[in-house]
Amino acid sequence: MAIPLLxxxxxxxxxxxxxxxKRRGKGAKDPAVIVLTTIVCAILLLIIGFPLFGxxxxxxxxxxxxxxxxxxxxxxxxxxxxxxxxxxxxVGVSGTLVGFLFAYAQVKIKFRxxxxxxLLAMIPIVAPPFAVATAVITLxxxxxxxxxxxxxxxxxxxxxxxxxxxxxxxFFPVAYMNIRGMLESLDPSLDEAAAGLGASKLRVxxxxxxxxxxxxxxxxxxxxxxxxxxxxxxPLVLGGDYTVLASRAYLxxxxxxxxxxxxxxxxxxxxxxxxxxxxxxxxxxxxxVVSITGKPAGATExxxxxxxxxxxxxxxxxxAALIVSIYVTVLAGGFLKVPGVNNEFTLAHYQFxxxxxxxxxxxxxxxxxxxxxxxxxxxxMLIGWLVVRKLKRASGLxxxxxxxxxxxxxxxxxxxxLISYNTxxxxxxLQVFPALAGGSAILAGAVAIVMVYVARSLPSGxxxxxxxxxxxxxxxxxxxxxxGADSATTFRKVxxxxxxxxxxxxxxxxxxxxMTTLSPIIFLTTPGIKIMTSQILAEVDSGRFGNAFAxxxxxxxxxxxxxxxxxxxxxxxxxxxxxxxR
Amino acid sequence: MDNLTAADQILAPVxxxxxxxxxxxxxxxxxxxxxxxxxxxxxxxxxxxVDLHIKxxxxxxxxxxxxxxxTSTLRMIAGFETPSSGHVSVDGVDMVSVAxxxxxxxxxxxxxxxxxxxxxxxNVAYGLRLKKTSxxxxxxxxxxxxTIMNLMPYAERAPHQLSGGQQQRVALARALxxxxxxxxxxxxxxxxxAKLRVQMRNEIRRxxxxxxxxxxxxxxxxxxxxxxxxxxxxxxxxxxEQIDTPDRVYRRxxxxxxADFIGRANFLDATVLTDPVNGRARVFALGRERDVEVHQDxxxxxxxxxxxxxxxxxxxxxxxxxxVHGEVGRVLSAIFHGESVEYEVETDTGSIVALVSDPSxxxxxxxxxxxxxxxxxxxxxxxxxxxxA
Numbered sequence: 001m002a003i004p005l006l007x008x009x010x011x012x013x014x015x016x017x018x019x020x021x022k023r024r025g026k027g028a029k030d031p032a033v034i035v036l037t038t039i040v041c042a043i044l045l046l047i048i049g050f051p052l053f054g055x056x057x058x059x060x061x062x063x064x065x066x067x068x069x070x071x072x073x074x075x076x077x078x079x080x081x082x083x084x085x086x087x088x089x090x091v092g093v094s095g096t097l098v099g100f101l102f103a104y105a106q107v108k109i110k111f112r113x114x115x116x117x118x119l120l121a122m123i124p125i126v127a128p129p130f131a132v133a134t135a136v137i138t139l140x141x142x143x144x145x146x147x148x149x150x151x152x153x154x155x156x157x158x159x160x161x162x163x164x165x166x167x168x169x170x171f172f173p174v175a176y177m178n179i180r181g182m183l184e185s186l187d188p189s190l191d192e193a194a195a196g197l198g199a200s201k202l203r204v205x206x207x208x209x210x211x212x213x214x215x216x217x218x219x220x221x222x223x224x225x226x227x228x229x230x231x232x233x234x235p236l237v238l239g240g241d242y243t244v245l246a247s248r249a250y251l252x253x254x255x256x257x258x259x260x261x262x263x264x265x266x267x268x269x270x271x272x273x274x275x276x277x278x279x280x281x282x283x284x285x286x287x288x289v290v291s292i293t294g295k296p297a298g299a300t301e302x303x304x305x306x307x308x309x310x311x312x313x314x315x316x317x318x319x320a321a322l323i324v325s326i327y328v329t330v331l332a333g334g335f336l337k338v339p340g341v342n343n344e345f346t347l348a349h350y351q352f353x354x355x356x357x358x359x360x361x362x363x364x365x366x367x368x369x370x371x372x373x374x375x376x377x378x379x380x381m382l383i384g385w386l387v388v389r390k391l392k393r394a395s396g397l398x399x400x401x402x403x404x405x406x407x408x409x410x411x412x413x414x415x416x417x418l419i420s421y422n423t424x425x426x427x428x429x430l431q432v433f434p435a436l437a438g439g440s441a442i443l444a445g446a447v448a449i450v451m452v453y454v455a456r457s458l459p460s461g462x463x464x465x466x467x468x469x470x471x472x473x474x475x476x477x478x479x480x481x482x483x484g485a486d487s488a489t490t491f492r493k494v495x496x497x498x499x500x501x502x503x504x505x506x507x508x509x510x511x512x513x514x515m516t517t518l519s520p521i522i523f524l525t526t527p528g529i530k531i532m533t534s535q536i537l538a539e540v541d542s543g544r545f546g547n548a549f550a551x552x553x554x555x556x557x558x559x560x561x562x563x564x565x566x567x568x569x570x571x572x573x574x575x576x577x578x579x580x581x582r
Numbered sequence: 583m584d585n586l587t588a589a590d591q592i593l594a595p596v597x598x599x600x601x602x603x604x605x606x607x608x609x610x611x612x613x614x615x616x617x618x619x620x621x622x623x624x625x626x627x628x629x630x631x632v633d634l635h636i637k638x639x640x641x642x643x644x645x646x647x648x649x650x651x652x653t654s655t656l657r658m659i660a661g662f663e664t665p666s667s668g669h670v671s672v673d674g675v676d677m678v679s680v681a682x683x684x685x686x687x688x689x690x691x692x693x694x695x696x697x698x699x700x701x702x703x704x705n706v707a708y709g710l711r712l713k714k715t716s717x718x719x720x721x722x723x724x725x726x727x728x729t730i731m732n733l734m735p736y737a738e739r740a741p742h743q744l745s746g747g748q749q750q751r752v753a754l755a756r757a758l759x760x761x762x763x764x765x766x767x768x769x770x771x772x773x774x775x776a777k778l779r780v781q782m783r784n785e786i787r788r789x790x791x792x793x794x795x796x797x798x799x800x801x802x803x804x805x806x807x808x809x810x811x812x813x814x815x816x817x818x819x820x821x822x823e824q825i826d827t828p829d830r831v832y833r834r835x836x837x838x839x840x841a842d843f844i845g846r847a848n849f850l851d852a853t854v855l856t857d858p859v860n861g862r863a864r865v866f867a868l869g870r871e872r873d874v875e876v877h878q879d880x881x882x883x884x885x886x887x888x889x890x891x892x893x894x895x896x897x898x899x900x901x902x903x904x905x906v907h908g909e910v911g912r913v914l915s916a917i918f919h920g921e922s923v924e925y926e927v928e929t930d931t932g933s934i935v936a937l938v939s940d941p942s943x944x945x946x947x948x949x950x951x952x953x954x955x956x957x958x959x960x961x962x963x964x965x966x967x968x969x970x971a
Contacts, residue, residue: 030681473693473695475692476693476696476698478660478662478691479695479697479753479756480697480708481661481683482682482683482688482689482757482766483683483688483712483756483757483760484683484709484712484713485683485708486683489712494697494699497699498699
């Protein structure tokens with residue numbers, strides 16, 4: 001029998017250091033895996049890699065370098081960088097604190113109305129970026145219904161204080177979900193052990209609970225930091241003369257028509273965002289002392305002691321009231337002639353948004369988001385599967401690039417798209433594909449918008465898929481292989497049905513994120529394609545708050561409706577079996 | 583006997599020759615099979631140059647402690663691991679370049695690995711459907727497999743509605759219906775409770791004999807290996823220690839490791855007195871000269887130990903009257919097991935464990951009793967002490 005040489009030492013070496021046991025069974029000789037990996041890489045390159053490359057080459061071009069030089073030397077630019085970092089720090093701290101209070105009350109304190117509080121904490125996820133800011137201006141601004149109308153103050157909420165308030169209330173759900181997950185997986189026997197040793201509830205809180213949560217708190221802080229320095233919508237509306245890097249880059253592109261300067265400011269913004277993201281991903285997440293076993297860690301004893309219960313519930317209650325008043329304002333504001341000033345009932349705003357000139361935005365946005373969500377959801381599942389099950393060396397890189405859509409500030413991504421895709425792509429003079437972004441692009445730039453939607457909403461599905469797959473025993477997929485299925489068949493017939501809840505999460509977040517995203521879109525809308533978030537910005541800018549509120553309400557309504565329908569379709573029709581874990 | 587109903591009988595008495603391989607096939611050959619995790623020279627070698635030839639229709643068990651390389655070996659046969667070097671072939675056809683889903687093998691997993699979103703019938707039909715079998719034929723084949731495994735009453739249930747034993751039968755039916763040349767078992771019984779495990783392994787053995795499918799079975803349970811196998815492959819630290827019938831592995835282990843791992847053994851200091859002739863030699867052990875079978879590596883200069891299984895130790899009362907059997911000992915402890923009594927006896931040679939089956943009430947020794955310790959005829963086995971590297 002002729003015995004061929006199986007593997008050269010070189011390929012053996014290239015496999016990299018592997019931990020025995022942990023990465024067993026990733027024989028990657030399957031042609032389907034190679035094809036799928038190639039497709040995934042090509043898509044990631046198109047939606048993230050290429051725009052970032054375009055941005056970098058523009059920022060490091062001669063004009064971009066000049067601006068970068070000014071950012072280092074010019075005190076005005078120093079202040080902008082300082083403003084950005086300060087905003088990130090303040091919102092990071094306050095948003096984490098709010099998230100912690102909500103999570104702690106939810107998990108540990110006995111009170112009625114937990115479900116309502118939970119839903120309240122989740123609303124900001126489906127709300128467009130201006131809803132809170134506009135409502136806060138209406139309630140607490142110079143002519144605010146509360147500040148001026150009730151107390152007669154001429155409050156100035158523009159600048160850092162207003163931004164802190166609005167961004168904390170907009171972003172705290174991230175911290176809330178993060179910390180709540182950690183609190184729930186904390187083994188209550190630890191609390192009991194400490195109490196058994198004679199520690200009071202307060203002592204248990206400070207010496208056991210808080211230290212166990214430090215990684216979760218740090219992780220939340222970093223995520224909020226990235227979100228708030230990346231935010232563009234609120235600084236535009238509420239910033240006043242408090243300029244941050246995101247709004248400066250926007251001004252450079254849309255006001256000064258200086259793409260290179262935009263790229264340079266974006267780069268300055270991207271560096272700290274990426275750094276913090278990397279720290280969060282590779283350091284904080286490893287420091288976690290909470291062991292997540294996947295099993296419920298027993299029933300948590302709920303705190304009834306007034307010394308803890310009363311102060312926390314008071315603060316949480318006040319915050320909840322604030323959030324309620326804000327969303328009531330959004331809801332009601334759409335029916336008022338000039339919200340906060342002329343409170344006469346009118347249907348004109350809804351008329352405008354749903355049937356009039358503004359309805360194009362509603363339709364365009366929904367269609368594009370509906371196109372992007374399944375692409376992002378499936379792509380997320382596919383990447384998760386390749387990363388967890390199939391790839392060895394490349395898995396870290398692909399996982400990282402997939403997450404970049406979240407880590408890179410939207411402003412940066414939008415400018416990158418503008419630079420890379422507003423002219424036809426040519427390689428050696430041959431047109432590879434036509435312009436995708438900008439007014440002269442095919443389909444009025446809709447392609448670029450869908451691509452941005454996919455890039456922005458991919459990470460949530462990818463994360464959900466990775467954690468779902470890690471809970472499914474690899475033997476189930478090996479059994480399919482052993483019965484003659486190739487990788488693609490296994491993925492379609494076994495894996496996908498088993499991670500359907502992750503797929504649902506992925507689709508839901510993909511749709512919600514696509515509908516609510518603004519910062520990259522603002523650079524990519526064209527006269528031919530109207531997007532709701534950027535229409536809201538236009539309405540707010542021109543002071544037509546009623547239209548803005550109506551848009552916000554309709555947008556929230558569409559998101560909630562689609563999420564509901566998705567739930568029904570996926571649970572009842574596509575996969576009849578129940579999701580099953582190891 | 584117990585509370586199993588008729589439907590719970592493991593296998594139906596149906597003629598199962600339907601699933602027998604079409605011709606005499608299913609020879610598996612492993613040649614210098616090696617698996618190294620990691621790339622550095624000092625990384626541990628999981629499987630180290632394993633050579634093994636499995637005959638068509640043979641039932642071979644890979645047995646060893648955890649981390650000995652038995653599972654890695656099985657996974658390389660299945661194709662879930664790529665060998666660092668060496669070969670796997672079936673009927674002379676090299677398998678290393680064949681994708682795992684194209685190999686003529688089916689695997690039964692420790693965790694059963696049933697598809698939780700499919701019914702029992704759909705689970706069993708899964709592989710045939712991929713082969714584009716006609717609907718009529720598919721139904722026949724699946725029905726036969728379900729009938730053999732006595733699963734017909736559960737055909738429309740979801741896996742999580744079945745007991746562990748039933749789930750394992752589904753896994754077996756799912757593997758059998760593919761008519762593989764080779765069946766691979768990855769510790770399939772270790773999740774079952776003790777009684778069911780014994781029942782199931784007897785049924786696996788009977789089915790395998792009937793069908794004549796070549797089977798490779800991985801386990802760390804020596805009882806399973808003993809009762810199931812035509813031959814046992816004992817592995818340790820990535821290497822094969824011994825390939826032999828269960829009887830040989832138990833009675834004539836090739837090394838102290840094997841003797842110690844399979845069953846229990848006393849290792850008694852001994853001195854070789856004559857050069858071995860025809861595998862026998864005279865030794866001095868346990869107080870007197872004895873004629874024993876010796877390992878092939880033993881010679882006059884060897885440092886040796888005499889292996890004696892506890893049930894081969896002979897205890898007799900009245901040592902004063904006994905000069906034939908051996909040494910005088912003192913009973914340290916007596917543990918009553920029911921069908922046997924286990925003694926620990928202290929002698930000049932050292933502490934010896936003896937297992938006396940079916941003792942009469944009057945014969946049971948008490949701690950501190952003095953006894954004479956001997957060895958039943960032809961039970962000792964002389965092993966060389968490994969030279970420490």
